[in-house]
Amino acid sequence: MRSDRPDLRARLGLKYNTETYRRDVGGMDVIIHCHHYNSRVQRVVEGSAEIDGKAILVSTAEAVFSEYLGRNLRDADTSADMWAMAECLYAHLGYGRLDLSSVEGGEIEAQSSHFVEGWSASFGEERGPVCSFTEGYLQGVIHRITGELVQVREVECMVTGASRCRFQVEHGREEPVVTYSKASFELPTRADEGYVRSANVDEVAIVEAIVSMQIEGNDDGLIPAFSVYLANTPADFYNLLALRFIEAMAALGREKTARRLLVNAGEICAMNTFRGIMNSTEWEGLVQPMIGEQSDKLHGLMAVSNALGWGNWHIRRLVPGVEVEIESLNGYEALGLRELRGAANRPQCCMLTGVAAGLMELVYGEGTLDERFGTFAPVEDRCICCDDSVCHFHAERVTS
Ligand SMILES: [Zn+2]
Ligand SMILES: [Zn+2]
Incomplete structure (x- = not known):
């Protein structure tokens, strides 16, 4: 080698x-x-x-x-x-x-x-x-x-x-490489002000600390960190994959199912990844000292996710344990899907939709992750892909 x-x-x-x-x-x-x-x-x-x-x-x-x-x-x-x-x-x-x-x-x-x-x-x-x-x-x-x-x-x-x-x-393949092109898209300008913050949680410090970590492959080419294996993957890969999957399913009349599966993947991801993060030594050293009350965990996790390259999202309204509204100013799904396919007639950001629910389930839910799954219902009701100025997510506890 x-x-x-x-x-x-x-x-x-x-x-x-x-x-x-x-x-x-x-x-x-x-x-x-x-x-x-x-x-x-x-x-x-x-x-x-x-x-x-x-x-x-x-x-x-x-x-x-x-x-x-x-x-x-x-x-x-x-x-x-x-x-x-x-x-x-x-x-x-x-x-x-x-x-x-x-x-x-x-x-x-x-x-x-x-x-x-x-x-x-x-x-x-x-x-x-x-x-x-x-x-x-x-x-x-x-x-x-x-x-x-x-x-x-x-x-x-x-x-x-x-x-x-x-x-x-x-050898001897004839099928060409898939081509994709992106039109440039100017994101709406919007100041990230008026959001719900915690006086205990220093979001800037969390983002800076994570950005200064070397999140790159070790001798095995792996990135064990925060109790999980991380990888850096091009936004283009995720966006093109999601689009092509949804389009293939839509051709069979199964678009709704495709989107639901991708939202579920985001929800399960959020619970697994962020549970790993909250159990890691990195969290213990960096964020745990800032946690005064339960909702501080949510603020801490939001800051962590903002350092992962997903974009820039913040809490607009929070009723602890019950519901949350989150706005994303430039999520990678919204930006990439606009560049790849232009404006859409329905919200597009499946991953973040699932993550909004997964975060609430992790911070406020009880029992195993399986038991928590589905206990918050998420929806993206405004999206930059539909010419809204932000992507807006709402996740609410499901009452039986
Ligand atoms: Zn293999
Ligand atoms: Zn969106």
């Missing part, structure tokens, strides 16, 4: 925009999510029998990472530099460790995998390989470096007990 190359990693420095709360790594807006969310979104997309969700996921990863690698190559790079950069980008973002030393002979191995970790934690051992994302990543970088369209298949996966994930390259 090629050793780590600090000169290549240096191309991937974080630029954090304190006004937009966006994280730019190597020329792409990246979003931090954990292994629970990433494997759950994968299962949502791949789990609907009526559509070929796996093909959607693989081709989306291929398109986005072909572009992403391209932005981080330089004219003077040798072929060895380019393959090393492909390994380095994957590891830096937190997906695991790839060995591309035999890629020209058609064999690739991975000794660690964010998706195997996520799948094992959420769904247990599988009968077949689960690293579809990695197949798409590999197809994308091979296309970028060699110009060849290939099909990459995972033939052995650690999720089934194998010691490594192994991939094989098949």
Whole structure:
């Protein structure tokens, strides 16, 4: 395996925009999510029998990472530099460790995998390989470096007990890489004022502390932090994947189901990720000293999420334990979906809708996460995608 190359990693420095709360790594807006969310979104997309969700996921990863690698190559790079950069980008973002030393002979191995970790934690051992994302990543970088369209298949996966994930390259593919274009979209300007804050919780300090953490792959290419595995994933990947999934389901008259599944993934993600965060040493050191009352946890978690690159969202109204209204000024879903598809006739931000409920369930619910799931009903009733000035979410306790 090629050793780590600090000169290549240096191309991937974080630029954090304190006004937009966006994280730019190597020329792409990246979003931090954990292994629970990433494997759950994968299962949502791949789990609907009526559509070929796996093909959607693989081709989306291929398109986005072909572009992403391209932005981080330089004219003077040798072929060895380019393959090393492909390994380095994957590891830096937190997906695991790839060995591309035999890629020209058609064999690739991975000794660690964010998706195997996520799948094992959420769904247990599988009968077949689960690293579809990695197949798409590999197809994308091979296309970028060699110009060849290939099909990459995972033939052995650690999720089934194998010691490594192994991939094989098949030549002779004709189907082109999916193309996507984005129109620029000017977000409405809006001051983030009048929001409900806690006198105990220093949101700026929380955001600054998290931004100063090195959220990038370790020697295994993984990012264990806050009791979960994190990964930095391009907003373009999440947005294109959600759109293509919803569109494929809508063609079969199942748009509502598709959206509900994505909202549920956000809700479950919020509970798992933020429970992990609240049980972590990082939280104990940084946020716990600021917690005076129960609602302070909600304020602390909102600040944490604002440091993850999701955008800039704040509480407009809170009735502790009962309901919350949250406004997002530039959520990555709203921005990306506008850029990719233009204005919409209904709100679009499934992930944040689910997270609004998941946060309330975590902070004010009781019992196991399963028992808490569904105890708050979320809705996005205004959205930047519909020309509203903010995305507005409301989550309310379900009364029986
Ligand atoms: Zn695998
Ligand atoms: Zn929205």
